[in-house]
Amino acid sequence: MYRSAFCRKNCSPRLIITAVIGAVFGFFVGVSFPSVSLYKIRNFPLSLGPSVGGATSESKQFYMVGSSESYRANIYKIYVPTNPHGAETLPPAIVVPETDLYLRRLWGEPSQDLKKKPKYLVTFTVGIDQMNNIDKCVKKFSEDFQIMLFHYDGRTTEWDRLEWSKTAIHVSARKQTKWWFAKRFLHPDIVAAYEYIFIWDEDLGVENFNAERYIELVKKHDLEISQPGLEPNVGLTWQMTKRREDQEVHKFTKEKPGWCSDPHFPPCAAFVEIMAPVFSQEAWRCVWYLIQNDLVHGWGLDFALRRCVSPAHEKIGVVDSQWIVHQGIRSLGNQGETLGGISPRDAVRIRSKIEWAMFQKRLVNADLAYVAQRGKG
Known part of the structure; x- marks a missing residue:
């Protein structure tokens, strides 16, 4: 009885102080680390069929990202000038600048698509x-x-x-x-x-x-x-x-x-x-x-x-x-068309020679333009 009466007189201020300290601490933690939460979608609208392990879409768990206002504000500020042109607003870790010609499956785990990668x-x-x-x-x-x-x-x-x-x-x-x-x-x-x-x-x-x-x-x-x-x-x-x-x-x-x-x-x-x-x-x-x-x-x-x-x-x-x-x-050469009485093959060859002269001229002009620009610098 005495201990209970003593606690009623003295514990309330302690509890109040503890609660206040806890609230203040939680506030600063929340400010320092923007909240990101994952919400499970239980009724996903697409039927994905059996997975690799045999489970159906009912056992799959799909997630979408929910975020605080401060998190979204930081995301909108992304700008990475060293990213490829056009991808500056993406975080670098998600950017894929190169690709390949590997054929992939429409099913299964992506990591298991390729038995061997051609060199x-x-x-x-x-x-x-x-x-x-x-x-x-x-x-x-x-x-x-x-x-x-x-x-x-x-x-x-x-x-x-x-x-x-x-x-x-x-x-x-x-x-x-x-x-x-x-x-x-x-x-x-x-x-x-x-x-x-x-x-x-x-x-x-x-x-x-x-x-x-x-x-x-x-x-x-x-x-x-x-x-x-x-x-x-x-x-x-x-x-x-x-x-x-x-x-x-x-x-x-x-x-x-x-x-x-x-x-x-x-x-x-x-x-x-x-x-x-x-x-x-x-x-x-x-x-x-x-x-x-x-x-x-x-x-x-x-x-x-x-x-x-x-x-x-x-x-x-x-x-x-x-x-x-x-x-x-001369199989591809035969894909040309008769032009002014010239056979398809000859028309292709004439075009080839014209292109050669054009390419040489462009290359010379490009060299001259580069030298001129260097001279100005």
Whole structure:
């Protein structure tokens, strides 16, 4: 009785003081840490079907974020100038600046989608008439190589008869060249997952080519831009790309008198053709910007590739021990149209030469503009 009476007289002030201190402390904690709460949605409107573990959507728990006014105010203030252009208002941890061409499932856990990630990307620009040859080419590449086909004739479904075609990437646009496709679908941020990118024509014989061995030699000789050697007696334009039987790789050659102003410059060095080039990831990041949107044939590009690696005469070369045959089939050339009595093939070739002259002029003008701007600075 005495203890109870004593507590009634003295405990009330203590309780009041404790409550006040607790309230003040809670206030400061709330101010310091904006509240974020997760509210469970028990009746989510979408039926997701069975999960990986066999549970149905009824056992799934979905959450949405509820937040205090101060939290929302801080979120609205996000601005990160080092983020990619257009993404400055996003927190950096959510920004994904690059992607890939990996095929993913529509079901299951995303982390389990890929049994193996291809290391390299191989593209062919194709028409249905060259299906058998492309089939032979693709079979030279293992699962480490992602296959991508650019269809210039609009015919894609017939390729389904080939088993590997079902896991290849298919892009179709009628009467377009490989450089048109490359500029639009091989942005460096899209193919950043691949160590090397092959951009090949459809009329190549690969009986003497081994893809894995080719990659080994490219790495061994530190080549950023390369191509397989060409069979000497078929479809040869430049001495630089001619296969040498006594070497693994070569980086220099001799051309006709007057063709090379400098032995370290194309076409005597720092040179590969555009029919079967192979680019490292870093080299391609530069080359992609060099490709012009409206100059679709790529003529003249081979002479400018040296600008994307340094020293170019050491970083560009031809792999002799893994060689190919240029069959010289003018399939894409036949996709042109008769113009003023000129055959479709000749019309395409005339356009190619016009583009070469335009590209050279643009490059010279760009150089002059850069030098002039530096002079002003």
